[in-house]
Amino acid sequence: MSFKAVRSAYNLTFQNYPGLHIKMRSSLLGEIQKISQPPKDGDPNFQTEQLKFFAKKLISWDLKHSDIEPDDNGVAPEICPNCGLREDDPMPTTLQSVMCLEPPFVLNLISVYLNQVSQPDPKVASVPSAGVNPETLRRLAERQNPLK
Ligand SMILES: [Zn+2]
Numbered sequence: 001m002s003f004k005a006v007r008s009a010y011n012l013t014f015q016n017y018p019g020l021h022i023k024m025r026s027s028l029l030g031e032i033q034k035i036s037q038p039p040k041d042g043d044p045n046f047q048t049e050q051l052k053f054f055a056k057k058l059i060s061w062d063l064k065h066s067d068i069e070p071d072d073n074g075v076a077p078e079i080c081p082n083c084g085l086r087e088d089d090p091m092p093t094t095l096q097s098v099m100c101l102e103p104p105f106v107l108n109l110i111s112v113y114l115n116q117v118s119q120p121d122p123k124v125a126s127v128p129s130a131g132v133n134p135e136t137l138r139r140l141a142e143r144q145n146p147l148k
Pocket residue numbers: 065080081082083084085100
């Protein structure tokens with residue numbers, strides 16, 4: 001006898017963002033550890049790696065492009081200079097889309113995701129939580145600032 005664990009997907013909804021639905025791939029324990037702990041030597045690419053990781057895990061979402069900031073003449077361009085979309089366009093699940101969102105919003109999504117994927121499967125009865133502490137992961141995710 002042997003056992004092969006089935007990879008899961010997660011449907012995330014958010015109390016603070018009503019109407020937002022995100023479907024994401026699961027993560028492996030090693031991936032979560034790597035992405036939750038900034039290296040001690042302060043790897044400058046760590047935050048980019050975290051965002052790339054998040055973008056890679058996205059399967060689908062129902063996110064529309066925010067309003068576009070006015071340019072120097074005070075006129076909002078029709079096309080976003082950062083990602084090429086128009087206001088209200090559905091955003092593809094790409095790193096480019098992630099980079100066109102505000103940091104607090106993205107960090108909230110990452111935090112909720114990491115929290116979800118670190119929980120024991122609720123369908124499996126009474127298994128004590130494994131080594132990853134969701135609260136620690138959440139705090140670590142909150143501390144990240146991708147604009148630094
Ligand atoms: Zn954009």
